[in-house]
């Protein structure tokens with residue numbers, strides 16, 4: 001390595017350690033409505049990034065990334081979890097679809113497993129509902145900038161046909177169309193009461209060995225979901241995992 005390259009590497013390391021120090025120096029905070037839920041900038045030291053060389057993931061991620069609010073770390077975890085939980089009996093369910101990004105990622109992971117396995121994609125397609133006293137930032141109606149057409153177009157573009165769209169409030173208005181057991185639930189609804197209704201409907205239908213992934217557990221602004229999961233994690237029927245990317249995962253024993 002020449003001296004110039006050496007100097008460049010030293011400069012990068014110095015700027016990186018300054019950047020890390022700046023980010024870590026932000027003081028912990030909480031929302032006044034939920035002082036018991038503390039936040040701090042999470043910056044793990046780990047660097048292993050298997051998604052970079054996972055060609056199948058990169059191909060689907062390139063197609064869905066403009067259709068999702070979910071970052072690559074959570075998308076990659078959904079991808080790897082879906083490949084494991086597709087062996088569990090039952091269908092997949094996503095509540096909170098918006099423009100279809102994570103739904104398409106999950107559909108791709110379970111595509112062609114067997115002719116029957118599909119993913120139900122439930123959304124009001126008119127924004128968040130049931131925001132209430134347990135929520136800090138959401139007030140209802142957010143993420144209404146989508147439509148069934150936008151989602152169908154994405155799935156057609158990727159040649160995915162293993163899905164059924166459910167338009168309306170889940171579970172009250174649409175759950176009747178679901179049949180059979182659930183192997184995997186991706187719950188991405190942002191607020192306490194909505195997530196509670198989704199989970200209470202799902203738990204009796206969740207197969208043994210099935211999983212529930214909460215997108216919103218680790219995020220400032222989604223304290224309602226954090227609170228709900230902290231209540232649910234006491235349930236001895238489940239193994240609880242908190243991933244520092246923000247996901248919470250419950251696995252039915």
Ligand SMILES: C[S@@+](CC[C@H](N)C(=O)[O-])C[C@H]1O[C@@H](n2cnc3c(N)ncnc32)[C@H](O)[C@@H]1O
Pocket residue numbers: 067068069070095096097098099100101102103122123124125126127128129142143144168169170171188189190194
């Ligand atoms: C953050 S967005 C979902 C993001 C999406 N998973 C992605 O890949 O970007 C949350 C969605 O949840 C939907 N939603 C919230 N509560 C719902 C409920 N009870 N039934 C149906 N849809 C709901 C909203 O309409 C909104 O589109």
